Amino acid sequence: MEATSQKDEGPKAESSERRSFVLALFGLSGAAVGALLAIPLMRYVTYPMRKRDRDTAWSDLGLVQDFASLTAPKAKTVTLERPDAWQTTSSQTAVYVLPPKNGQFTILSPVCPHLGCSVRWVDAEDKFICPCHAGSFTARGERISGPPPRSMDTLESKVEDGVLKVRYQYFRQIVPNKEVMA
């Protein structure tokens, strides 16, 4: 840059010292103006990454005795009130209630830990199979084969006044350990 600018100088060109000073001044003021705009713009764009979602509330699944005699995983829809930027959307999502073991319930999220497709319970094969990339899981949601890096995610559940409740959460995809998405 320096070499060419000196070569191209006309007879009345500024001295190279003064020119590099002016260039430095331009550079500095450019950087200042840029930063003044760029920093707020970056913060503006990345805002949704910094805000924390409200904790999801507990949703009712139904009476405990309705699930006591399950022999295979059962899909059950729950309604979620979810804030979505300037609006709240109430949406339904399914969860799998597994047959209880020693009176303990296990609730699985249907979201595949690979890329988030909805895993389906295939009765004929006694397996959960993801319809996207054919990941498969046992009837208890443990990973058997395919791209998923971990087993299906269990959701927090509790029994209150004879009603089975679940706290629906999303977990991070394609990581070997379960991680709640903020």
Place this chain on the structure above:
Amino acid sequence: MLDQNTPERPARPNVETGLVKWFDQRTGIDSLLHETLDEPIPGGARWAYIFGSGLLFLFVSQIITGVFLALYYVPSADHAHATVSYIVKVVTAGSFIRSIHAYGSSGIIILLLLHIGQTILYGSYKGRRELLWLSGCILLALMLGMAFTGYLLPWDEKSYFASAVGTNLLSEVPFIGLPLQQLVRGGSQMGTLTVSRFYVLHVFVLPGLLIGFIASHVFFFRKAGAAGPIKEDPVHPKLPTVPFYPRQVALDAVFAVLLIGILALIAVGIPMDLGPAASPANTAFVPRPEWYYRPAFQWLKYFSGRWSLIGGILLPALLAVIFAAVPFLDRRLERRPWRRPISVGAFFLFLLTYVSLGVASYRADYKDPGVAAQMHKQDEDTRAFMLKPFVPDSAPGNAAAGLVAADPKVVKGLAIFQANSCGSCHGDGGVGTAAAGPLTGLGQKYTDSQLIAVLHSPDIKMTAGGMTLVDLNQDSMENLVAYLRQLH
């Protein structure tokens, strides 16, 4: 008007030539046109050179149709689907314009493959054309980005789920995966901010970059000159040159007419469909990307566990880097394809793999009875949705929000509607889903007592569809009916 150098005193003043001259003196349009149209092509015009201008033509067509689509489209999760549905079902020629735009994106992908194939086959990236090639690589990436961001905008089930899977893949990028995914989605989940972001990318950011890089691509092309036929020296062409105008322009024009003709025929014959609105609750939905992303989708199946990072991100990234580096790696000036088995062979190997993976993906879906049945059902749902008349959007966002001022009976009825999960089949606000029909407009067709009667004892067709009888006391029943009545 008077110019000292060229006094204008035409013997017979002619308004037209006078105007042309006036304009030229102020714009230099003559030399600009000369510069543009008289570009020398060694060896003359050929059909093989039409793909670049074909791409430019389709890009302009996308801009025009896109601007017109934006006239009715609203980029938010609660309106996107309704506005696209409005364009398709109500607006005159809306379906046609949208079809040209949607099929045009597929056309661009096909032309990109042909354009790149021609460049590789002819070795026309050689001889001081590295920047020309690199700007083309960036254009390829930008176009794929356009296809990906545009696909979500209708916010129907297939676009929602395909984009959910696509953006999940982003989180696997090493180190920056999770922030990158959240930045693109506007949060950890797909939502209305995802629509805004994809819209801004699709309509402002990517087109702006595309226009800039197309300009630089054309500039680098003109700087290096047309490479000419495969035996031509790419740096110092020896063949006699023929100007771009009129022969090559004529070939390009024929191709443009052919392209828009094919697009119009497809748009009229098989208008682009729109599925039911995205519903994250539909856990049965089997997501599939557009055909050009199918090979990549299939590719992911072969990598499990820790290999998925290598297969899903690192190998494709490596492939992209090698592709971008082609003019740096293949530096000989030899252009005849049979003398360049490695680069030409690698391209055909890629093409073969791409096609095989795509075929494998469709075959796998066809062979799995569960998936095939669900895909068939999804197609049927789409067909059914297309046949239904347009239903105006009345309850944006939260169903309860619109009811604040409503009759207390209606508010109670909504609570009952939600408590009994009626919406899981009939949709939020009773708009209907794939599982069960809409409840909107029932109030105009039935009396209260008829509605109560059918809720107490659903008919055979309803029970077959999974409707259960609604057992409520008289008060609750009236509230529910009051709520149902005002659905529209």
